[in-house]
Amino acid sequence: MSKKNKGFVQQITDMDGDFAQWYTDVVKQADLIDYGPVRGTMIMKPYGYALWEHIRDVLDNRIKQTGHSNVQFPLFIPESLLQKEKDHIEGFAPEVAWVTHGGSEELHERLVVRPTSEVLFCDYYARNIHSYRDLPMLYNQWANVVRWEKTTRPFLRSLEFQWQEGHTAHATHEEAEIETRQMLDVYTEIVENQLAIPVIRGTKTENEKFAGAVYTLTIESLMHDGKALQSGTSHHLGTGFAESFNITYLDEKGTQNHVHQTSWGITTRLIGALIMVHGDQSGLVLPPKVAPTQAILIPIAQHKDGVLDKARAILHQLTPHIRIQLDDSDKTPGWKFNEHEMKGVPIRIELGPKDIEKNQAVLVRRDTREKIIVSLEALPTALTQLLETIQSDLYQTAKEKQLAKTTSVSSFVEFAASLTSNPGFIRAMWCGETACEKAIKEQTGATARCIPFEQASLSEHCVYCGKEAQKEVYWAKAY
Ligand SMILES: [Zn+2]
Numbered sequence: 188m189s190k191k192n193k194g195f196v197q198q199i200t201d202m203d204g205d206f207a208q209w210y211t212d213v214v215k216q217a218d219l220i221d222y223g224p225v226r227g228t229m230i231m232k233p234y235g236y237a238l239w240e241h242i243r244d245v246l247d248n249r250i251k252q253t254g255h256s257n258v259q260f261p262l263f264i265p266e267s268l269l270q271k272e273k274d275h276i277e278g279f280a281p282e283v284a285w286v287t288h289g290g291s292e293e294l295h296e297r298l299v300v301r302p303t304s305e306v307l308f309c310d311y312y313a314r315n316i317h318s319y320r321d322l323p324m325l326y327n328q329w330a331n332v333v334r335w336e337k338t339t340r341p342f343l344r345s346l347e348f349q350w351q352e353g354h355t356a357h358a359t360h361e362e363a364e365i366e367t368r369q370m371l372d373v374y375t376e377i378v379e380n381q382l383a384i385p386v387i388r389g390t391k392t393e394n395e396k397f398a399g400a401v402y403t404l405t406i407e408s409l410m411h412d413g414k415a416l417q418s419g420t421s422h423h424l425g426t427g428f429a430e431s432f433n434i435t436y437l438d439e440k441g442t443q444n445h446v447h448q449t450s451w452g453i454t455t456r457l458i459g460a461l462i463m464v465h466g467d468q469s470g471l472v473l474p475p476k477v478a479p480t481q482a483i484l485i486p487i488a489q490h491k492d493g494v495l496d497k498a499r500a501i502l503h504q505l506t507p508h509i510r511i512q513l514d515d516s517d518k519t520p521g522w523k524f525n526e527h528e529m530k531g532v533p534i535r536i537e538l539g540p541k542d543i544e545k546n547q548a549v550l551v552r553r554d555t556r557e558k559i560i561v562s563l564e565a566l567p568t569a570l571t572q573l574l575e576t577i578q579s580d581l582y583q584t585a586k587e588k589q590l591a592k593t594t595s596v597s598s599f600v601e602f603a604a605s606l607t608s609n610p611g612f613i614r615a616m617w618c619g620e621t622a623c624e625k626a627i628k629e630q631t632g633a634t635a636r637c638i639p640f641e642q643a644s645l646s647e648h649c650v651y652c653g654k655e656a657q658k659e660v661y662w663a664k665a666y
Contacts, residue, residue: 199529202468206412207340213462214341217471217530227339227346231455234530237479239349239455243329245381245477246351246453249373255325255353260307263298268306272399272431282334284346300333305399305450308354309432316356316446318437323366324356342459343416343666350454356434356446360425363447367423370451371404374419382457383474383581384408384464385589386418387612387661389637394621397450401425407636407661409589410463413610415636415663418460421451459666464585465554471531472554474581475574481510482570483527487520487539497543501536501566508567509574511536528553533577534570554581597646602662603631612636612663616656618649627651633662 199212214220219235222228231239247257263286286298301307308326316324333347342348353370357363371388378384386406396403400422408418429435429445438444465472475481482505486498495515502513514523520537527535537549548566550559554577561569592611596602605613613633617623624635627650638658649656 199468199470202411202466206463209466210459210462211341213466213470213529219458219471220341222341225346227336227344229341229345231349234479235458238458238461238473238477241477241479242377242381242457243351246373246377247329249377250327250351250353253369253373255327255355258326258328259330260301260304260311260328262301264301264304264307266297266299268310269299271306272309272428282336284333284335301330302332302334303450303452304328304330304332304352305354305428306432308450309428309434309448312354312356312429312446312448313432313434316434316436319358319439322356322358322436322446323362325353325366326355327351327353340459342455342462348455350452353449353451355449356429357448358436358438358444358446360447363423363425363449366449367402367404367421367451370449371406371419371421374406374421374451374453377453378406378408378418378457378460379582381474381476382461382464383476383578383585384418384460385582385586387637387639389639389661391420391637392621392624392635392660394624395635397422399424399427401427405637407612407663408460408464409592409611409663410460410666411466411588412463413592413664415612415661415665416456416460416463417636417665418457419451419453422449424448424450456666465581466531469525470529472581473531473533475533475578478531478533479510480512480527480530480532481574482512482534482536483523483532484511484513484536484538485520485523485527486513486515487537487542489515491540493543494538494540498538501538501548501563505567505570509570534573536566536570552577554584595643595645596650597648599627599651602627602633602650606631606633606664610664612661614643614645614659614661615650616644616646616648617658617660618652618654619657620649620652620654623649623651627662632664634665636661636663636665 200208202209221230223230283302284300329351331347331349336344339345355366378386386408388406391403391405402423404421406419407415409415426445428448434446435443486494489495498513505511533553535551542548546563547560594605594609595614628634638660642659
């Protein structure tokens, strides 16, 4: 091995020994990000950003197909506007970044760098919605937002992150209800079908819902270490914001009414979920549908006559069918294998002089390492089919892991024990009292992830206080 190649593909930390360090190693070595000069900020490098773009493009399509328009609102919010909604400011005040000066002059009014654009949309809606003819107003924004977090981790929690935020206004409570559920369905579809991550769908408890929402719907996924990750939320805001911001419309009978609002968002946290659900000891494992590169073509003995020419011809032949790249750099094949494994490329195509003689190529699956020999003519079909198989196998494997890490319990002793014996989701009945929910959190560190839409009756009693059970709840320690 030449000197410049030596040691590039470093060992990453054992994922079962130190999962947090494994995660940090993968994020760096798969070339997803670099750290920004300000603590807690990150630079999304080409490979990481391409991953985000694939997720964004599919979701953006669905957002538009469901009738929404994209808009771009300003980065700054005047302090007075943020103060208009009390519940809202309580939720965000501790973690906002303030702008106090413009050039060298102190501002008359401080500005907030948007932690979310809720109030900007409300201010706009108050000025632009007049009659029932203006409704529904269905807006979405792709933007960066800032939250001054104390502890940060790439993708999972950073000072600044990318997301989309949908903000809609409707004539009736029911219409807003349909919208809230529709967007959760869209998120479910993206996360399960594109990211191959199974989710639990449900409603947040009063204690866990978005401040200012009537209710919050959520999709929750489970990571390799048994911790849950909130992967997308959709809020029914009722008329709370409309009352604070005076957003009204004149209905067909000539009566003034407050609008009913929703908001919904997903963030670059989903990339964190991808890493932690599918990744393994060799690094990232990407589902084909969102992988920036679906197959990497690696020539073997590329210095030999005809190998590179054949590889380039195959690249040309396959480009219309899949996202493929040829690695014809001067690194050794072994080095290339490791690098593209680290980056989670779903399929490796090996092509050497002997393969060319036999008119074949060797396909290697990233997820199972299975080797498949395919004739060159059959490559386009074989690759397309294999990508589909990998996509559905990744989902199945993740679903099996999620089920294996889900424990149903009927007593608090079992609840506490399962957190150490089998960390993951805990299904248990709950009386509906916030006091019980908080006591469980204090004593175990597990939070109520959601009240699942599909309710089971596991017992007649609350797992904590023993009173009559009202709901089944999924609990877990969470990111
Ligand atoms: Zn209880």
